[in-house]
Amino acid sequence: xxxxxxxxxxxxxxxxxxxxxxxxxxxxxxxxxxxxxxxxxxxxxxxxxxxxxxxxxxxxxxxxxxxxxxxxxxxxxxxxxxxxxxxxxxxxxxxxxxxxxxxxxxxxxxxxxxxxxxxxxxxxxxxxxxxxxxxxxxxxxxxxxxxxxxxxxxxxxxxxxxxxxxxxxxxxxxxxxxxxxxxxxxxxxxxxxxxxxxxxxxxxxxxxxxxxxxxxxxxxxxxxxxxxxxxxxxxxxxxxxxxxxxxxxxxxxxxxxxxxxxxxxxxxxxxxxxxxxxxxxxxxxxxxxxxxxxxxxxxxxxxxxxxxxxxxxxxxxxxxxxxxxxxxxxxxxxxxxxxxxxxxxxxxxxxxxxxxxxxxxxxxxxxxxxxx
Amino acid sequence: xxxxxxxxxxxxxxxxxxxxxxxxxxxxxxxxxxxxxxxxxxxxxxxxxxxxxxxxxxxxxxxxxxxxxxxxxxxxxxxxxxxxxxxxxxxxxxxxxxxxxxxxxxxxxxxxxxxxxxxxxxxxxxxxxxxxxxxxxxxxxxxxxxxxxxxxxxxxxxxxxxxxxxxxxxxxxxxxxxxxxxxxxxxxxxxxxxxxxxxxxxxxxxxxxxxxxxxxxxxxxxxxxxxxxxxxxxxxxxxxxxxxxxxxxxxxxxxxxxxxxxxxxxxxxxxxxxxxxxxxxxxxxxxxxxx
Numbered sequence: 199x200x201x202x203x204x205x206x207x208x209x210x211x212x213x214x215x216x217x218x219x220x221x222x223x224x225x226x227x228x229x230x231x232x233x234x235x236x237x238x239x240x241x242x243x244x245x246x247x248x249x250x251x252x253x254x255x256x257x258x259x260x261x262x263x264x265x266x267x268x269x270x271x272x273x274x275x276x277x278x279x280x281x282x283x284x285x286x287x288x289x290x291x292x293x294x295x296x297x298x299x300x301x302x303x304x305x306x307x308x309x310x311x312x313x314x315x316x317x318x319x320x321x322x323x324x325x326x327x328x329x330x331x332x333x334x335x336x337x338x339x340x341x342x343x344x345x346x347x348x349x350x351x352x353x354x355x356x357x358x359x360x361x362x363x364x365x366x367x368x369x370x371x372x373x374x375x376x377x378x379x380x381x382x383x384x385x386x387x388x389x390x391x392x393x394x395x396x397x398x399x400x401x402x403x404x405x406x407x408x409x410x411x412x413x414x415x416x417x418x419x420x421x422x423x424x425x426x427x428x429x430x431x432x433x434x435x436x437x438x439x440x441x442x443x444x445x446x447x448x449x450x451x452x453x454x455x456x457x458x459x460x461x462x463x464x465x466x467x468x469x470x471x472x473x474x475x476x477x478x479x480x481x482x483x484x485x486x487x488x489x490x491x492x493x494x495x496x497x498x499x500x501x502x503x504x505x506x507x508x509x510x511x512x513x514x515x516x517x518x519x520x521x522x523x524x525x526x527x528x529x530x531x532x533x534x535x536x537x538x539x540x541x542x543x544x545x546x547x548x549x550x551x552x553x554x555x556x557x558x559x560x561x562x563x564x565x566x567x568x569x570x
Numbered sequence: 571x572x573x574x575x576x577x578x579x580x581x582x583x584x585x586x587x588x589x590x591x592x593x594x595x596x597x598x599x600x601x602x603x604x605x606x607x608x609x610x611x612x613x614x615x616x617x618x619x620x621x622x623x624x625x626x627x628x629x630x631x632x633x634x635x636x637x638x639x640x641x642x643x644x645x646x647x648x649x650x651x652x653x654x655x656x657x658x659x660x661x662x663x664x665x666x667x668x669x670x671x672x673x674x675x676x677x678x679x680x681x682x683x684x685x686x687x688x689x690x691x692x693x694x695x696x697x698x699x700x701x702x703x704x705x706x707x708x709x710x711x712x713x714x715x716x717x718x719x720x721x722x723x724x725x726x727x728x729x730x731x732x733x734x735x736x737x738x739x740x741x742x743x744x745x746x747x748x749x750x751x752x753x754x755x756x757x758x759x760x761x762x763x764x765x766x767x768x769x770x771x772x773x774x775x776x777x778x779x780x781x782x783x784x785x786x787x788x789x790x791x792x793x794x795x796x797x798x799x800x801x802x803x804x805x806x807x808x809x810x811x812x813x814x815x816x817x818x819x820x821x822x823x824x825x826x827x828x829x830x831x832x833x834x835x836x837x838x839x840x841x842x843x844x845x846x847x848x849x850x851x852x853x854x855x856x857x858x859x860x861x
Binding site: 264265285286287288296299303312316317 | 761769
C-alpha cells in the first residue's frame with residue numbers, strides 16, 4: 199500500500215488493526231529453546247499482552263513478530279500473509295522498546311519524522327503529522343528538544359508517537375513502562391488504553407507485571423518456559439487459571455493438595471488433610487486421584503458460625519500470623535489436619551482485627567475453588 | 571544533612587586528604603619538570619632570546635619559502651594519511667563492532683600486532699617492499715603487468731602508505747570503541763521504523779560514530795605532524811617534513827631557528843587538539859580510547 203495515500207486521509211480511527219497468527223513458532227539460540235512451539239491467534243484490533251517471568255520467551259516472541267529474529271520453525275502471518283521471509287523494515291509494524299531507543303542525535307521532531315522520511319513523505323506533511331502525533335501523546339510543542347532533555351516519561355511518549363505516526367496497523371511494545379516509577383506507569387497505562395481505543399489498531403504488549411497485564415489487556419497470553427500456559431481474558435486467567443503456574447504468577451493463591459473422594463455436576467469433593475472441600479472442575483475425576491485445589495486469599499472470609507448459605511467450603515483454623523498492609527489485612531491460618539491458608543480482608547474501622555492464636559472458622563464459595 | 575556532616579570533620583584532615591593525590595603524583599611531576607618542562611622552556615626562550623631579545627626568528631619564519639613549503643608538505647601529508655587511515659580503518663572498526671566476542675578479539679590482535687614492532691623496523695620493511703627491486707616491483711614484473719620497475723620508494727606515495735600502515739590502529743580503536751557503544755536497540759528501532767540496512771547506517775550509525783571519527787582523525791593527524799623516521803627513510807628528498815627540517819637545523823647548529831620551528835609545530839598541534847576537544851563527545855572518546 200502507498201504510504202502517502204494512507205496518511206493523506208488523516209483519519210486515524212479509520213484504520214483497522216492487523217490480525218496476527220503464530221503457528222507453532224520455535225526459536226532456538228545455540229540449541230537452547232527460547233520459544234518452543236507457540237501458536238496464537240491475535241485478533242484484529244485487540245490489545246493482547248504476553249505475560250511471563252524473565253526467560254519465558256515473551257520478548258523473543260515479540261522479536262519474531264517484528265522480524266528482528268527469524269523463527270527456527272513455524273510460521274507468522276500478518277493479515278493472512280506469511281511475513282517470515284520479510285525483513286523488519288518491510289513489515290510496517292510500530293514498535294516501542296523498553297529503553298525507548300530514541301535516536302540521541304536527532305530532535306524529537308526528527309525522531310518522530312524518521313519513519314515518515316523512510317516512506318518518502320515530504321517535509322511539510324511530515325511536520326504536520328509529527329505535530330499531530332505529539333498532540334496525541336500530549337507533548338505539543340516539544341519538536342525542537344533532544345531526547346536527553348526529556349524525562350523518562352516524556353521519552354516514552356515520544357517513542358510512542360514515533361511508533362504510531364506512520365499509522366501502522368500493528369503496534370508491538372516491549373515492557374515500555376518497565377523503567378518508570380509506579381505512579382507514572384499507572385497514568386501511562388491509562389493513556390495507552392485510551393490510545394488503543396482511539397487508534398483501533400492491534401496492540402501486542404510484553405510485560406512481566408501481572409497487574410499491568412490485567413489492567414490493560416483485552417486478552418492475556420501467559421508464557422512459561424517458551425510455551426503459552428494459558429490465553430484468556432483477565433477474568434478468565436484470574437478466576438479460572440488452568441494450572442498451578444498461572445494461578446501463582448497471576449495474583450496470589452492458596453494451594454491445597456488433596457485426594458478426590460467423589461463429585462458430580464462439574465464439582466469435585468477432595469480430602470485435603472482431613473477437611474472435605476468442594477471445588478469446581480471442568481472434567482470428571484476418578485476417586486483416589488491426587489489434585490491441588492486453589493483459591494484466592496481475598497475470596498476467603500471469616501465465617502459467622504450461625505449462617506451457612508450453602509455452596510461453601512468451611513474449615514476451622516487458628517490464626518498464626520497477622521500482617522497489616524494498608525488497604526488489606528493478611529492472615530495466615532493453620533487448619534486442623536495441618537494445611538495452612540492465607541486470607542486477605544479489606545481493612546476497615548468497623549471490622550475487628552483478629553489476633554494470633556484466635557480460633558476462627560474460614561468460609562469461601564465452591565465457585566471460587568478451582569482444581570489446578 | 572550532608573553539609574552538616576562535612577562541616578563537622580576537622581579541617582586539618584580534610585586538607586591532608588585533599589593533598590594526598592598530589593603527593594602521589596609528585597615524583598612524576600618532578601621528573602617531568604626537570605626533564606621536559608625546563609628544556610621546553612629553554613627552547614621557547616632560545617627562540618626569542620638568542621642572541622638577544624628578538625622576534626626576528628619568527629618574522630623570518632613567516633616569510634621563509636623553505637619553511638612554508640615544508641609546513642605545507644607536513645600538513646598535506648598529515649591530511650592524506652588521516653583520510654587514508656579513515657577510509658581503510660572505518661570498515662575495520664565497523665566489522666570489529668559487529669563481530670562476536672571471540673572473533674572480535676582475534677581481529678583486535680591483528681590490528682594491534684604492528685604496535686609490537688618498532689616504527690623503525692616497519693619503515694625498513696616498507697623499503698624492502700617498495701624498492702626498485704622490492705617485492706612489489708618484482709611481483710608486478712613477474713606477472714607481466716609492467717616491464718620496468720615503478721618508482722615507488724622515495725616518493726610521497728611511499729610516505730603515505732607507510733604512515734597509514736603505522737597509524738591505522740589509532741584510527742580504528744576510537745571508532746570501534748564508539749561503534750560498540752551504540753545501543754543495538756537503536757538499530758532495531760531504525761529497521762522496525764522502515765529503514766533498510768544502508769539507511770540505518772547512513773542515518774543512525776554514521777552520525778553516532780562521528781565523535782570516534784573525530785577522535786581518531788585527531789590522533790592520526792597530530793601524530794603525523796611529528797613523524798620523522800618514516801618520511802626520512804621512505805620519502806624522497808623533496809618530501810621534507812617539519813620534524814626533518816628541525817633535525818637538519820639542529821645538525822647545522824642553527825639552534826634559534828630550530829627552536830622556532832619546534833614552537834611552530836607544537837603550536838599547530840596544540841591548536842588542533844584544542845579545537846577538536848571542543849567538538850561534542852570527542853573528549854569522552856579520547857578518554858575511553860586511551861584506556
